Amino acid sequence: MYLAEDRILCWELVSKRGGSWVLHYVKSAYAVTDTPDQVPELVSQRRRWLNGSFFAAIHSTVHFHYIYRSSHSFMRKFWIHIELVYQTFNLIFSWFAIGNFFISFFVLCNALEDPNVIGGRAIHIINLILEYAYIGLLLMCFMLSLGNRPQGSKIGYTMAFVGFALFTIYMTFSAFFLAAKGIQQVLKDEDRGLTVSDFFSNSIFRDIVISLAATFGLYVVASIIHLDPWHMITSFIQYLLLAPSYINVLNVYAFANVHDVSWGTKGDNKVSTDLGEVKMTKNKNEVEVAVPTAETDINAAYEDAIHVLSTKPPKEDHTPDAATKQEDYYRSFRTNVLMAWVLSNALLVAIILTATGSAADRGANNTVNGYMIFILYSVVILALVRFIGSTGYMIVRLFAGE
Template sequence: MSGYHSSGLGSLFDQHDQTGGFQADHSTPRTSLTATAASSTARQHTTSSYEEEEEDDLDDTTETGPLLHQAPSRPGGHIAIDLGEDLVGGRIPQRTPAEYKTITRELVNGNLILDVPVPTQVSQYSSLTGQHEFDYMRYSAATCDPDDFKKSGFSLRQQLYDPPRVTELFIVITMYNEDQELLYRTLHGVFQNITNLNKRKDATWDDESWKKVVVCIVSDGRFKANVGSLCAIAALGAYQSAVPVTTVNDENVVAHIFEYSTQVPISVIAPTSTRDDEKGVPPIQIIFCLKEQNQKKINSHRWFFNAFGPILLPEVCVLLDVGTMPGPTSIYHLWKAFDMNPGVAGACGEIVAMKGTYGENLVNPLVAAQNFEYKMANILDKPLESVLGYITVLPGAFSAYRYTALQNDELGEGPLQKYFMGDLQAGQTTDIFTANMYLAEDRVLCWELVSKRKSAYILHYVKSAYAETDLPEFISQRRRWLNGSFFAAVHSIWHFNYIYRSTHTFARKFWIHVEMAYQLYNLLFSWFALGNYYIAFVILSTSLEFLAPSIGSFNVFLKYVYIGLLIMSFLLALGNKPQASRWMYMIAFLGFGCLTMASFIVAYQGLKFDGTDDGPLIVRIFTNSVARDIVISLLSTYGLYIISSLIALDPWHMVTSFVQYLLIAPSYIMILNVYAFANIHDISWGTKTEVVDKDPNQAVPGKNKNEVKLRLPTEKEELDRAYDDAIFVLKAKPIVVDQKPDPTHSEDFFKTIRTNVLLAWVLSNALLASTISSKIPTVESVQLGTDKNSSGYFTFILYSIAMLALIRFIGSSMYMFVWMFGNTAIEFLSSARA
């Protein structure tokens, strides 16, 4: 192992100079828990206790203070933990900082940085003992903005080795208040991928590949974090709840950074798991960034990219959400896309809905419909956009970026500057368009990468990479997605001229223009979807009266039900949060599903019993223009779905989820679109911030300018006891924090804009629907000779849908052709390079 230079960091124990590979650099200030004024006698302590210095001007009581929760003792003399409601987030239940002795520590460049020994239980899993990174956890109390992290004198362990370690992959896992089961799932997938990289033998990866991979977990708010997840990270040795301080020399700490290279098996943090495939997992370099306040996911990414990125200078950055589990080799396949093509700035794989054991989750029609939607997006949309070079969105739950491609130019403008604009403007007055656009900041980032000045970057879809994830809360999440994607799409189309500042070839610019035209067409269709669906419904219902007049009264009833459900959707969207109206929304979904089913039944019955003997049903279909156009449109659309799924070698969703999607599809327009446009004033996606209560542990000024006094445990047994407590919590029932609706923006200005946009959307769709509906022929108009014709517009809608599906199918087929026949060449080139 390469030598480790402490840069002023000492051990908590007096035997630190004997740890293998660790070389204390005494030329810089020491920030270990070794007291600077300790006597030579004090340095004779054994490794079972910290060296300490009591201060006269602070309470130095050593008596055991009250525990957070008193409960009967459990075997072994440890304290049983009472998992009360007040422990859903925050600290692992253990002793309070007020119980520890006060000690003095020196600062490094004005920053509090400590090397803390890991508990004995963590050390027992280490096969590489006697090395500093496995025996000590490093803690840094950041009092600066993430953009100032490096220039404020902070560093990371990877830069302290001799020579400094090269980071090829930098993986971030963003966390809010998810429980340990979701964290376990993600870490399990990440650990599997690092193990796979460590077993590879090529020009980049070998049996020490783990040194080239750093896993960064960023938790959004210390007192919002789930206690079970904190216990899981503590079980890995990358967190100790007694260490964080809230102030350093009266400056508020904004983030707590813990660094540790763990060898603890992942099964330790999931005691109920029966997995045994963690054997042979190499050490995992972990950075755990615990933000003091909840400041949203985009701020967590700013810590990752702007604070830690400039220090590690990684080649590829991988983004994951807690709960998303990448496939065992998926991260390697993402990295391979960057390695084989230096022009790739970003890449993503397939997001797979978690279907449960034997697909049991598909029993829920909402899960099945979303599963179908995800599958078709990954079979048709992502491949088409990948072929054209511009993927409109790389999902934040599982995607990767080339770090150098993200960097801003010399003027400070570029992809990261645009990406973090929403975070930097948090709390400031901004226009509603920008606020909604930054609900989908990943879409903004994708456009900025492709159109980056003096660059020719493309985005790529990697079919062989996938990640499983739980489906999010449906309506509220879709509101953010729909509003964010709509305004981001308007932004990219309006600024399509940005593509000319890039150095793309003429051919690439041409195809990006083709894609922008395609996106514009889709945008217009989404705007008028409400009116077009009503027109299609009315034309279908009215035309059937010619075939079977007896069902005319039933069609009128269906129209009233349709309008009633639509009004109900508007009232719910304007007056209620989905969480408060679950049953009403369920009725609306069920109503539109039944309406769709009834329409199909009525259509079939109308064609089957039309009172004529003109031949078989297929003949009657093609002798009726409306029926013929509907059948051709449906066959061309869903027929292409089936064919493209077969070509992609993934057709099972057509069997398990197609019918559910078909029944819920109208609700995507009538409920989700209505809710989205009715709530564009709500920009609460990640814009919440709060002030939390101060923790009693603070690093206050010491006697000297470069010293601070703080309370820390002074016995190693206390660390071991805290570790036992964490394991005890993990064995208990997972602690789940109730999700509360996000507060909405209450300014009248935003609500006024919401009203204007909603009126424009509703009135434009109503005008279209009324204009076309007035030209729909009825039985009476035909009998009176005043027939009006609207079949032309209806035919336009149907064939436009078929045309859009055909474009997606062509793009998907081209991608599959390249993927199938190109992989052989890629593997050949890869082996040749190795």
Template sequence: MYTLSLVIYAFIMAYMLFAAGWLTYRGIDFGIHSATWTPSTEKNVALVFAQPGFRDVIVSLAATYGLYVVSSIMYLEPWHMFTSFLQYLLLLPTYINILNIYAFCNIHDEEASCDFYSYSPIDGPSISPSANSWGTKGDNQISTDLGAVVAVSSAQGKQEVEVELPSDQLDINAAYEEALTRMQKKRENTPQVVDAKTKREDDNKSFRTNLLLFWIGCNALLIAVVTSQHFNGLFISGGGGNSYLAFILWSVAAMAAFRFIGSTAYLIFRFFTD
């Protein structure tokens, strides 16, 4: 299922790349066939960038992929742009969507964040299972109304479970009647004593469950609002552009520019300090 999701997202990303290239082509083609197209290069560029859809897409693409190329050349390591950049683009939705969902579904408490991963030079990396919260609040006791499995240690030190099987029809009928009688008895509601550690674990599980439901609800609400025609007035401006998409694209451009400034500053400081 994970591999299938990865492939589906890769096809979606390929379509998005094609759509971005097609929008860029259509924007330039629209400007060329416009009645206001003149031999002046500056006026033609202004005419093309006057289209909100073309302007937002081209600025976001240039600020993202263009700065990747420039940064790679500045660091004299542009080879990955030719060998693995396309694979990175196709895998990008997987990182953003699937791994993001995994991260939200595996939020652990403060103890887990400290003890979840450890590394030993001899044993290698290890994970502490006691520090995980798997979202089973209240499931802290073993139910014994239908019996419990008991493991015993063998002579070789292995944990084994002994199971008794009926040998004749009378034994089967007796076991069936005994199971029916046991199921008809009401379970005694014994007060459950919860210690401080179990209560903290239950609180952490509840927090993770509520946070995950809140995150899913916010995403569902955003999708419903953005894709609904009843809210077009909130996002469609007078010039025909989508204000929400413009905000997303320009935010991507701004973050890419911020990373580029930091990368350039690091390169300059390293040049003068090394």
């Protein structure tokens, strides 16, 4: 089920009994690959990557006690424990990513219904349409993922990618519009010039804009430190628009096909079976098919059919073979994982949205300041940990080399 995941091998090396193996990242190393250039190929590839990384994270977390059998120093084991805390939180956060994203979408859109922001029936109807469209698009992804090859559902998956990109644009507009309205409210209430402290006193601006700016700011600073900032210019907008599809479209397909252990790379996503061919004539609407015409052939076929019908068929053994049992196990495992994932995220959404209430009644400040703050600052903390790790690597590399 791990799809030959290299992270499993890495963990087993690090936690080897009596060993103190250390893995090093080599920045100067690079690889050349044939990247997906179509949506179906990306979906197939990411299915393997997402499932592989997910189960590798579970494996290393569940078997973390292996580290105690190794001969690593106390300090190294301490830092590995820090990594365990980060990885466990990141694993849980990834599991609930699809629910958290919908909560963020709902809360930000619903906050516009505050009478002090926009309010009115028009924005409520717009949000209602978008919420139903979001749910419909997500349900379409589930239906496409259960039994359909991405190559056979190219239009559907492309529509999903475009749809979630449009939802992201609306969410971004909502976030910055709320921040602007918050600053306007401060100016109106205080009746004076704007100071730096006002930005932090306004909860919406502080929690939404500053948290997002901190997250993306870390990306910019890290790319500059690594002397590789160009992708922030050439690919950052595309990344933002595709990010929701990684959470929704790709995650849905990955969990719905967790039983699939094929590689999913380009050209390796179908079974090659020679079914023969039917010869076509010059007229494309006609084909040549050989059928018996001689009376002897017809009589022989009739006699064969009578013999088959009059012969009692042998008793069939319905005991499944080992391959069938293995396939049934994989599919049952897929069903259980998918059901647990969907129900747990649905339960989270139901609890949070019920507790949050409506911005039209409670105000935008109260709705945004709830669980939404946990989501935003969790993203900041996870990005900060990665930033500290990458910066620490550059410092070590500067003095110790690769």
